Amino acid sequence: MSAPDPGLLALNTATTRKRWGLAQAIAGCARHGVRGIAPWRDQLHEMGIEPAVQAIRGHGLTVTGLCRGGMFTAADAAGRKAAIEDNLRALDEAHALGAQCLVLVTGGLPTGSKDIAGAREQVRDGIAAILPHARRAGVPLAIEPLHPMYAADRACINTLGQALDLCDALDARSEGGLGVAVDVYHVWWDPNLEGQIERAGKARLLAFHICDWLVPTRDLLNDRGMMGDGVIDLPRIRAWMQQAGYAGFHEVEIFSELDWWRRDPDEVVETSRERHRRCC
Amino acid sequence: MSAPDPGLLALNTATTRKRWGLAQAIAGCARHGVRGIAPWRDQLHEMGIEPAVQAIRGHGLTVTGLCRGGMFTAADAAGRKAAIEDNLRALDEAHALGAQCLVLVTGGLPTGSKDIAGAREQVRDGIAAILPHARRAGVPLAIEPLHPMYAADRACINTLGQALDLCDALDARSEGGLGVAVDVYHVWWDPNLEGQIERAGKARLLAFHICDWLVPTRDLLNDRGMMGDGVIDLPRIRAWMQQAGYAGFHEVEIFSELDWWRRDPDEVVETSRERHRRCC
Numbered sequence: 055m056s057a058p059d060p061g062l063l064a065l066n067t068a069t070t071r072k073r074w075g076l077a078q079a080i081a082g083c084a085r086h087g088v089r090g091i092a093p094w095r096d097q098l099h100e101m102g103i104e105p106a107v108q109a110i111r112g113h114g115l116t117v118t119g120l121c122r123g124g125m126f127t128a129a130d131a132a133g134r135k136a137a138i139e140d141n142l143r144a145l146d147e148a149h150a151l152g153a154q155c156l157v158l159v160t161g162g163l164p165t166g167s168k169d170i171a172g173a174r175e176q177v178r179d180g181i182a183a184i185l186p187h188a189r190r191a192g193v194p195l196a197i198e199p200l201h202p203m204y205a206a207d208r209a210c211i212n213t214l215g216q217a218l219d220l221c222d223a224l225d226a227r228s229e230g231g232l233g234v235a236v237d238v239y240h241v242w243w244d245p246n247l248e249g250q251i252e253r254a255g256k257a258r259l260l261a262f263h264i265c266d267w268l269v270p271t272r273d274l275l276n277d278r279g280m281m282g283d284g285v286i287d288l289p290r291i292r293a294w295m296q297q298a299g300y301a302g303f304h305e306v307e308i309f310s311e312l313d314w315w316r317r318d319p320d321e322v323v324e325t326s327r328e329r330h331r332r333c334c
Numbered sequence: 335m336s337a338p339d340p341g342l343l344a345l346n347t348a349t350t351r352k353r354w355g356l357a358q359a360i361a362g363c364a365r366h367g368v369r370g371i372a373p374w375r376d377q378l379h380e381m382g383i384e385p386a387v388q389a390i391r392g393h394g395l396t397v398t399g400l401c402r403g404g405m406f407t408a409a410d411a412a413g414r415k416a417a418i419e420d421n422l423r424a425l426d427e428a429h430a431l432g433a434q435c436l437v438l439v440t441g442g443l444p445t446g447s448k449d450i451a452g453a454r455e456q457v458r459d460g461i462a463a464i465l466p467h468a469r470r471a472g473v474p475l476a477i478e479p480l481h482p483m484y485a486a487d488r489a490c491i492n493t494l495g496q497a498l499d500l501c502d503a504l505d506a507r508s509e510g511g512l513g514v515a516v517d518v519y520h521v522w523w524d525p526n527l528e529g530q531i532e533r534a535g536k537a538r539l540l541a542f543h544i545c546d547w548l549v550p551t552r553d554l555l556n557d558r559g560m561m562g563d564g565v566i567d568l569p570r571i572r573a574w575m576q577q578a579g580y581a582g583f584h585e586v587e588i589f590s591e592l593d594w595w596r597r598d599p600d601e602v603v604e605t606s607r608e609r610h611r612r613c614c
Contacts, residue, residue: 163549168567170523203483205523206549206565216525243450243485245496269443269486274551285486287448 058292058304063330064090064118066263066307067097070319076101077109078319084113086323090303092119092261093151095144103150110151118303119155119196119235119261120148126180127161127173127210134176137161141184148193154302155196155260156188157235162207173210181232182224189231196235196260197221203274214241214250221258228257236295237263237307239278242286248294256299263307264288264334276311280325282333292334304334338572338584343610344370344398346543346587347377350599356381357389358599364393366603370583372399372541373431375424383430390431398583399435399476399515399541400428406460407441407453407490414456417441421464428473434582435476435540436468437515442487453490461512462504469511476515476540477501483554494521494530501538508537516575517543517587519558522566528574536579543587544568544614556591560605562613572614584614 065088067079074082076097083091091110098106098120110117123144128134141156148156160177163170181195188195197217200209211217217234225232234254241247251259266284271277281288292304306326308314314322345368347359354362356377363371371390378386378400390397403424408414421436428436440457443450461475468475477497480489491497497514505512514534521527531539546564551557561568572584586606588594594602 163565168565170565170567174525201483202481202523203551203554206547206551210523212523212525243482243490243492245454245492267486271483271486271554274483274554285443285448285450287450 057331058334060327060331061089062302062304063088063327064092064116064303064305065323065326066092066121066305067094068121069306069308069314069326070322071097072315074319076106080106080109080113080115082319082323083115086320086327088323088327090116090118090305092117092121092157092305092307094121095147098147103147107150116303117151117153118305119157120144120151120153122157122159123184123195124158124209125161127164127176129164129166134180138180138183141180142187145184145187145191145193149191153193155194155233155235157261158195158197159200160197160209160211162205162210170205170210177211178220178223181220185224185231189229194230194260195232197233198235198237199240201240213244213246214254215246218250218254218258230257233258233260235261235263238286238288238291239263239265239267242267242291247291251294251298254298259295259298259300259302261305262295262300262302263305265306265308273311276309278308278310280308280314281306281329288334304330306330337611338614340607340611341369342582342584343368343607344372344396344583344585345603345606346372346401346585347374348401349586349588349594349606350602351377352595354599356386360386360389360393360395362599362603363395366600366607368603368607370396370398370585372397372401372585372587374401375427378427383427387430396583397431397433398585399437400424400431400433402437402439403464403475404438404489405441407444407456409444409446414460418460418463421460422467425464425467425471425473429471433473435474435513435515437541438475438477439480440477440489440491442485442490450485450490457491458500458503461500465504465511469509474511474513474540476513478515478517479520481520493524493526494534495526498530498534498538510537513538513540515541515543518566518568518571519543519545519547522547522571527571531574531578534578539575539578539580541585542575542580542582543585545586545588553591556589558588558590560588560594561586561609568614584610586610
């Protein structure tokens with residue numbers, strides 16, 4: 055496997071969010087030659103959508119995805135309706151940014167519920183409700199299967215196969231507008247990963263997120279590693295993605311309370327560039 | 335779903351290990367009317383095998399499983415050979431105890447390795463190496479799929495489907511001696527759980543471990559909940575087990591640094607009894 059095209063590196067701004075707002079992250083990407091960026095909506099709202107659009111366009115960056123939509127599960131109908139309305143707004147924002155997708159973290163169990171099958175039905179219904187708007191807006195929905203350790207409180211879609219089953223159920227004729235985000239952190243362990251990436255194919259592979267799984271992992275949420283510092287065979291997974299037809303960006307997304315969030319973001323981005331070249 | 339037969343409650347001694355040695359756990363089970371026990375090898379060695387056999391027999395307890403064998407993965411052939419030899423000793427101990435199975439926690443990535451497919455091959459080879467001895471000893475091997483968050487450092491077998499694939503590969507003609515341990519903590523999130531329990535059937539369902547998944551979970555290893563305190567739909571999973579033909583014990587196994595390990599084990603066992611009746 056040859057080294058990846060450095061022009062395909064993208065920054066998910068969660069990686070630098072403790073020290074950089076969105077304007078700084080945009081400037082930082084430009085300064086370091088990172089050509090793709092994935093903003094989060096809270097920072098987008100802080101900066102303002104129009105200024106963000108101008109800054110991103112001014113630097114010629116690609117918006118690899120907007121983080122995030124989803125969170126469809128709720129204890130009552132009013133909560134589910136509010137979630138759908140929020141997703142429609144997110145789609146409009148993603149459209150304004152020219153984002154390549156809206157990333158969906160689907161939501162876990164509603165408060166007080168033990169019915170994970172029911173939660174999964176809520177997710178299906180939620181995505182079905184926003185898919186027409188996504189198609190109109192020209193913003194594909196990228197279902198991100200999250201690691202099973204987040205099944206209760208973040209996302210009840212936990213494997214790539216399950217996400218693709220959902221795509222097949224809601225977009226049976228492959229009309230587009232629906233696919234998956236493959237984040238190595240969530241799926242690296244899956245014995246069916248290679249086959250499911252192949253099954254997804256170019257049409258459904260909308261995003262590729264990279265980081266690493268540390269041993270030991272000290273925190274369930276915010277202890278992701280920099281590429282190369284953990285146990286994920288990144289070149290192998292990238293090869294599977296490419297063989298399946300994915301030609302998009304490689305988006306660094308690192309939640310790291312104990313390490314990378316404490317560092318100077320310029321160092322984090324430079325390290326990401328170096329590790330992308332050397333370890334991915 | 336009617337309440338479970340209280341006579342099917344068993345204690346995995348990990349639940350009480352911080353305050354009770356094995357002799358105390360055996361006496362505790364007898365005192366509280368818990369009819370099954372699953373010892374761990376370190377405590378078994380401390381007590382001595384013959385005294386343990388006598389005490390367990392004296393109280394008429396069933397040994398639902400010996401914890402644990404496995405850990406087949408290693409960086410070199412000498413390490414893998416040592417693991418196999420240790421598993422053979424574990425089988426002899428399990429035989430002496432009349433254990434219903436030897437629980438296999440398969441092992442994760444060898445130190446320095448990122449090759450999870452290779453680790454899985456090592457596991458397959460390790461189980462193949464000890465299966466004849468298990469059959470001779472009359473101690474079935476129970477492959478325990480562990481939650482994917484342990485894929486790197488504890489077990490690279492992470493779903494029930496994957497464990498059953500391994501059973502089918504190594505025991506193609508269902509000659510016996512090989513099956514699975516279903517621990518709700520590891521598999522509750524799996525969208526294929528019901529189907530895989532059905533697939534396993536009576537012949538391969540060797541053990542059933544219960545506890546709960548807490549929200550939030552504060553530690554990857556030692557923050558399991560008491561049945562009823564988390565989000566797992568225990569009656570539903572028990573129903574699937576019974577429908578598949580499983581008629582064995584329901585073994586409470588709670589690793590809980592922050593809560594249950596700090597309490598009086600008599601309280602823990604009594605609470606387990608009450609929750610088993612009410613929440614399982």
